[in-house]
Amino acid sequence: MTRRRIAWVLWAAVLTSSLAAVKSLNDSAAAATRHDAAAAMRFGFALRESARARGVEFVHQAPTFDAQLAHIMPQVASMGASVAVADFDRDGRDDFYVTNSGEDSLNCLYRNKGDGTFEDVAQAMGVAALNRVDDSHGDAARTFMVRGSGVSMGAVWGDYDNDGYDDLFVYKYGQPELFHNEHGQSFTRVTERAGLPRWSNANSATWFDYDRDGFLDLFLAGYWPDDVDLWHLMTTRIMPESFEYANNGGRKYLLHNRGDGTFEDKTEALGITSHRWTLAVIAADFFGSGYPDLFLANDYGVPELYANRRGTRFEEVGRTVGISMSPKSGMNAAVGDVFNDGRLAIYKTNISEPGVLVQGNDLWVPKRDAGERAMEYENLASSLGVDLGGWSWGAQFGDFNNDGTQDLYLVNGYVSAGERSSYWYDFAEIAVGHSTIIGDAKNWPAMRGRSLSGFQRKRVWVNDGAGRFTEVAQVVGTRDTFDGRAVALADLDNRGALDAIVANQKGPLLIYTNTVTPGGHWIQFLLEGSGKRGGSNRGAIGARVEVQWQGRRQVQQVTAASGFSAQNQRRLHYGLGAADRVDRVVIRWPSGRTQTINDPSADTLHRIQEPDAR
Amino acid sequence: MPADVPVLAPAGRAGSAERTRRGALALDNRFLPPILITCILLTAHLSFGILESYQRTALAIGTAILAELVMGRLTYGTWPHLASAYITGISVGILVRSPFFWPYALCSLISIASKYVLRFNGRHLWNPSNFGLSAVLFLAPETVSHLSVQWGNVVAPMVIIWLLGFAITWRVGRLHISLTYIASFLLLSLVRSEITGTPWPATVAPITGPMYQLFVFFMTTDPRTTVSNARWQCVVVVLVAVVEMILRLNEVIYAPFYALFLVGPTALLIDTWRRSQSTPNV
Numbered sequence: 029m030t031r032r033r034i035a036w037v038l039w040a041a042v043l044t045s046s047l048a049a050v051k052s053l054n055d056s057a058a059a060a061t062r063h064d065a066a067a068a069m070r071f072g073f074a075l076r077e078s079a080r081a082r083g084v085e086f087v088h089q090a091p092t093f094d095a096q097l098a099h100i101m102p103q104v105a106s107m108g109a110s111v112a113v114a115d116f117d118r119d120g121r122d123d124f125y126v127t128n129s130g131e132d133s134l135n136c137l138y139r140n141k142g143d144g145t146f147e148d149v150a151q152a153m154g155v156a157a158l159n160r161v162d163d164s165h166g167d168a169a170r171t172f173m174v175r176g177s178g179v180s181m182g183a184v185w186g187d188y189d190n191d192g193y194d195d196l197f198v199y200k201y202g203q204p205e206l207f208h209n210e211h212g213q214s215f216t217r218v219t220e221r222a223g224l225p226r227w228s229n230a231n232s233a234t235w236f237d238y239d240r241d242g243f244l245d246l247f248l249a250g251y252w253p254d255d256v257d258l259w260h261l262m263t264t265r266i267m268p269e270s271f272e273y274a275n276n277g278g279r280k281y282l283l284h285n286r287g288d289g290t291f292e293d294k295t296e297a298l299g300i301t302s303h304r305w306t307l308a309v310i311a312a313d314f315f316g317s318g319y320p321d322l323f324l325a326n327d328y329g330v331p332e333l334y335a336n337r338r339g340t341r342f343e344e345v346g347r348t349v350g351i352s353m354s355p356k357s358g359m360n361a362a363v364g365d366v367f368n369d370g371r372l373a374i375y376k377t378n379i380s381e382p383g384v385l386v387q388g389n390d391l392w393v394p395k396r397d398a399g400e401r402a403m404e405y406e407n408l409a410s411s412l413g414v415d416l417g418g419w420s421w422g423a424q425f426g427d428f429n430n431d432g433t434q435d436l437y438l439v440n441g442y443v444s445a446g447e448r449s450s451y452w453y454d455f456a457e458i459a460v461g462h463s464t465i466i467g468d469a470k471n472w473p474a475m476r477g478r479s480l481s482g483f484q485r486k487r488v489w490v491n492d493g494a495g496r497f498t499e500v501a502q503v504v505g506t507r508d509t510f511d512g513r514a515v516a517l518a519d520l521d522n523r524g525a526l527d528a529i530v531a532n533q534k535g536p537l538l539i540y541t542n543t544v545t546p547g548g549h550w551i552q553f554l555l556e557g558s559g560k561r562g563g564s565n566r567g568a569i570g571a572r573v574e575v576q577w578q579g580r581r582q583v584q585q586v587t588a589a590s591g592f593s594a595q596n597q598r599r600l601h602y603g604l605g606a607a608d609r610v611d612r613v614v615i616r617w618p619s620g621r622t623q624t625i626n627d628p629s630a631d632t633l634h635r636i637q638e639p640d641a642r
Numbered sequence: 643m644p645a646d647v648p649v650l651a652p653a654g655r656a657g658s659a660e661r662t663r664r665g666a667l668a669l670d671n672r673f674l675p676p677i678l679i680t681c682i683l684l685t686a687h688l689s690f691g692i693l694e695s696y697q698r699t700a701l702a703i704g705t706a707i708l709a710e711l712v713m714g715r716l717t718y719g720t721w722p723h724l725a726s727a728y729i730t731g732i733s734v735g736i737l738v739r740s741p742f743f744w745p746y747a748l749c750s751l752i753s754i755a756s757k758y759v760l761r762f763n764g765r766h767l768w769n770p771s772n773f774g775l776s777a778v779l780f781l782a783p784e785t786v787s788h789l790s791v792q793w794g795n796v797v798a799p800m801v802i803i804w805l806l807g808f809a810i811t812w813r814v815g816r817l818h819i820s821l822t823y824i825a826s827f828l829l830l831s832l833v834r835s836e837i838t839g840t841p842w843p844a845t846v847a848p849i850t851g852p853m854y855q856l857f858v859f860f861m862t863t864d865p866r867t868t869v870s871n872a873r874w875q876c877v878v879v880v881l882v883a884v885v886e887m888i889l890r891l892n893e894v895i896y897a898p899f900y901a902l903f904l905v906g907p908t909a910l911l912i913d914t915w916r917r918s919q920s921t922p923n924v
Contacts, residue, residue: 035717036759043755047777050748054782057742273690330691353691383783384895388741410741416784453893454840461847462800471843 057416058382071490071498072429072545075505075528079539083145084138086537089130091159091179091201093258099474102443104258105129107231107307108201109513109531110182110593114194115140117212122518122597124529125150125196126537127180131161135180135198144521154215155207158198161259178202178227182514182593186235186244188285190559190566194598199230199248201258208289223290227254229278234589236311236320237565237618238298239339242557243285244565244588249306249324250278264470268305269463272355274328276467277305282342287561299341304329308592310361312372312585313572314394315403318620320570325358325376325592331390350405356387360592364425364434365583366393366412366491370574372583374405377420377438377592381481384452388415389423389438413497414438414489419481422592426517426526428504430548430603432580433491437528439512443475444482451478483509510535516590518597524550524631526601531593549604551575552633555586555615563619564638567598570618575602577610604630672725674810675860679732682803686852689799692736692789699735702746706731709754717758726770727754733771733856738778740786749774749786760907763914767907769864776903779896788896789853800850807859816863822876823862824849826883834887845890848898857898867906869913878909 079085088109090102097104108129115122121140128135134156138146150156159179178200185194193209206222207215229252235244252258253276256266268274280300283291295301304326311320319336326332330352334342346352351374360377367373371394378387391409409415417423418440425434443451454473458466465471486506489497501507510532517526520539528540555571557564564571571586584600604610613625617638628634683699686692693699706727714722734749753774757766760773778786811817831845838845848854862868862882868875886901894900 031719032717035713039713039717039755039758043752043759046748046752046755047781050745050752050778050781053742053744053748054785058784347691353695354693355691384787386740386785386787407741415741450893453890453895454844456895457840457890458844458847460851460853461843462797462850465843465847465850468843471841471847473838473840473844 071500071504072431072548073504073525074543075428075488075540076543077505077508077538078541079537081145082539082541083141083147084537084539086126086128086136086138086148088126088532088534088537089128089133090534091129091131091161091258094261096261096264097258097469099476100469100472102445102475103480104469106443106511106533107513107593108179108181109533109535109537110180111514111516111529111531111537112183112185112196112595113516113518113529113597114185114595115598116185116194116196116209118193119212121522122520124516124518125155125183125185126531127182127198127593128159129179129181131159131179133159133179135159135183140520152214154217155196155198158200158205177205178229181231182233184233184235184589184595186246186569186588187559187566188235188244188246189289190243190557192556192559192566194567197233197235197246199228199233201229201252202227204228204230204233204248218289221289223292224283225254225281225293228281229254229256229258231307231593232309232589234309234311234587235567235569236322236588237570238282238311238320238336238342239284240319240619241285241287241339242559242561242563242565242619243287244567244569245285246281246283246291247309247311247322248281248283249309250280250303251305251307251327253278253303265468267467267469267472268328269467271328271459271466272357274305275303277303277326277328279303280306280324299343300334302326302332302344304332307359308361308376308589310363310374310587310590311570312363312587313570314372314374318616320618323361323363323374325361327357327359328355329358330355331358331361331376349403351390351392351407356390359421360423361589362424362591363585363587364436366391366425366434367495368433368493368580368582370581370583372585373408375409375414375423375425375436377417377423377440379419379481380416381419381452384456386416389417389420391415412495413499414487417487418484421512422514422594424515424517424528424591424594424596426596427550427601427603428488428526428542428544429490430524430544430550430605431493432577432582432603432605432607433493434582435491436487436489436497437506437515437517438487438489439515439530439532440486441482441484441509441511443480444509444511445475445479446477447479447483449476449478451475451480455480482511485509486512506540508532508538510538514592514594516594516596517601519552519599519601522633524552524601547606549606549608549630550602551604551610551628551630552599552601553613553615554599554633554635555617556635556637557617557619558638558640564617564621568618568638572616573600574614575610576612576614577604578607599633671814672723674814676725676728676732678806678810679729679736679856679860681806682852682855683732683736685799685803692852698738698740698743698746699732701743702735702738702750703728703731705747705750706734706754709751713754713758726757729860730754730771730774733860734774737771737775737789737853737856738786739788740782742785745778745782745786749778752777762911763918765910765914766866767910769861769867769902769906772861772867772899772902772906776896776899779899788899789851789856800852800855803852803855807855811859811863814863814865816865818872819863819868819875819879820858823858823879823883826880827854827886830883830887834890837891854898857902861902867910869909870917871913874909874913878905881905881909
């Protein structure tokens with residue numbers, strides 16, 4: 029009996045200690061997402077919201093779909109705020125394009141005036157009025173389809189004809205649009221001539237040269253199925269068939285650039301058959317083959333990684349490399365060299381709502397020593413402290429304090445409505461339902477003005493370079509609680525500092541101007557491909573640049589789309605810390621050519637042109 | 643969810659002679675639930691990849707088995723049967739959702755420890771995994787959630803799991819508990835729909851998910867933590883459904899776990915006390 033009593037006391041202590049440990053570990057994990065005032069002092073940068081002061085007073089409007097969706101309208105019409113950066117007029121200063129989504133609302137193209145302010149030139153340039161739902165463009169072949177051309181969801185810049193000026197592609201819940209840039213003076217709509225799809229309910233797209241022929245190809249990823257007319261529903265069975273295993277989303281388009289201004293659909297021929305609900309895509313060379321691969325962050329399911337087999341086909345390898353094991357709600361795709369060792373990590377955002385659903389964001393990092401054919405990823409988001417970001421949307425890597433490591437900026441928040449009422453219980457109840465239930469919009473409980481992960485604090489994680497990120501958003505100045513969707517990074521004033529442009533759903537566009545503590549050096553590269561067959565595309569999208577300094581190195585790739593509905597500046601920005609010189613820069617151009625630059629000067633933007641083939 | 647195995651007469655010490663007669667190949671009822679839950683796990687994961695990761699599930703199972711071995715040996719001086727611990731571990735591995743590793747280990751440890759600590763008249767009061775899961779869900783809302791999605795969208799696997807579950811609970815004499823709970827849930831989901839104005843398909847949706855399959859077949863039927871009389875077992879499980887409804891009307895996400903957490907031990911305490919009163923002292 030004594031033995032049992034002693035054992036009971038011992039196990040009671042174990043039980044009590046375990047319960048206390050659960051509470052303590054939970055609190056410490058949550059605390060890691062809160063600001064660290066003491067730590068912020070040494071991080072060396074501050075963000076100040078300055079949109080209005082810069083002349084930007086854009087407020088996003090959401091669309092209004094079929095009345096059969098009225099009870100859940102805030103969540104089905106919850107996207108469309110986007111931002112895409114480009115120097116469209118080649119004046120050396122980055123401009124940006126933002127989409128609107130309300131019927132008859134206007135998109136804006138903010139031209140950088142060079143004095144810290146911007147002016148909207150979208151209407152003058154002919155790229156403003158893209159959101160129409162009316163009778164004027166009825167399509168006899170698709171009489172069920174919404175009249176008009178739908179509303180904008182995002183945009184991505186790319187110089188598809190290699191004339192040196194970035195052209196504009198706008199993806200929509202509707203007819204995607206392509207505008208040719210007329211030397212920065214105006215835009216010409218070339219949608220029909222280019223041979224783009226007549227309709228796609230898409231939330232992501234990117235430019236990349238998958239076959240290295242020197243011309244940018246276009247990847248467009250559908251979210252809702254193409255045959256869904258959100259304004260005139262034929263049925264309410266339009267919702268995902270599962271919260272985490274849905275395969276009834278929109279089709280994808282891989283449009284090959286023929287080089288003459290037209291595109292051909294090569295999607296199925298190249299092996300891309302996904303019908304998942306894609307929300308973000310990024311093209312980068314993940315396997316070191318020299319050809320850009322595709323990573324798709326999918327809502328309601330696992331992500332997909334399409335390995336590019338020398339431009340002849342794509343092979344979905346997500347499960348093989350370990351990133352497609354756990355289905356979540358993917359909403360972002362960004363890449364960064366978080367350890368400064370040349371490995372490109374993929375950051376995919378998901379949902380974390382305390383007390384309900386803790387998916388955690390994913391930071392997929394290639395395992396060290398993995399060969400090209402044996403690539404395997406491990407999720408280090410928890411280890412590095414970048415996993416809990418609320419209902420996370422767009423995120424970008426960038427060195428905000430020029431200390432030589434890549435930090436991370438994340439926006440979040442789904443539906444901010446009633447401050448004291450939550451839709452989460454109803455959402456969680458329907459989300460677990462079988463496809464016959466969850467797939468029908470009429471079964472979804474009414475939102476009735478309630479919030480769903482609304483009013484959330486944003487995250488700015490500073491990378492200490494030693495395997496840990498610290499959250500400093502509140503301290504460095506990011507204090508808004510709008511429903512963030514897209515964030516793009518750009519050095520808007522050519523100061524050697526990365527600013528953040530944030531597009532909020534049904535909210536104002538924000539510009540966080542970055543002030544970096546003096547002492548941190550930097551270097552930037554703006555690459556220009558030859559634009560000839562056999563060379564690289566003019567925008568050098570797909571180029572890989574490794575900067576080596578004082579025994580350190582960092583790799584970045586030039587991408588078109590990055591994050592969620594966003595595009596960063598084309599130039600690559602590297603912080604150098606206290607180092608005022610760089611040893612070497614190694615550029616691998618999209619064409620496959622390699623170029624080495626020794627001892628480039630710091631604190632300078634270097635414009636590099638692709639050398640001729642030798 | 644459950645960590646204890648439904649046991650019929652052939653199992654345990656009383657059934658040892660019969661087992662001997664049947665021979666070494668006779669199937670011990672204690673192995674049925676582990677076999678079922680393993681089949682569910684393997685089918686679901688190989689088909690749909692339902693696990694957070696192999697490592698996390700292995701950690702949960704390993705912790706549960708190790709804790710059972712240590713606690714059982716040191717408490718009773720004999721090596722315990724590990725079927726119960728295995729079910730606890732695998733249930734934790736399936737039901738806990740977290741990007742961290744520690745919840746899997748601690749949930750298993752808490753579950754097993756509760757069996758040895760929270761006892762009355764020689765019986766543990768809580769279904770172990772119900773206790774462990776409820777504890778971590780309540781104490782760690784920022785980092786832990788529970789399984790809350792479908793495993794794919796194919797009807798056939800779901801039907802097979804239901805049928806297998808019914809067959810096994812029938813074999814171990816617990817089918818009436820499962821059926822009573824299901825009937826109660828369906829009926830009360832109608833009541834909730836009427837009260838809240840939520841479409842009935844939405845209020846009934848949870849029971850179409852795998853979490854409820856585990857809850858119905860493993861947690862509510864745990865023989866060690868259910869009352870002794872079959873009729874009262876039905877009454878208790880109806881009460882579980884009623885408390886769950888009340889919690890759901892108050893928008894408590896983890897309502898079924900908390901309902902069983904509250905009702906199960908209370909019923910067991912009353913049952914144990916009542917039986918002790920009716921048993922003449924020797």
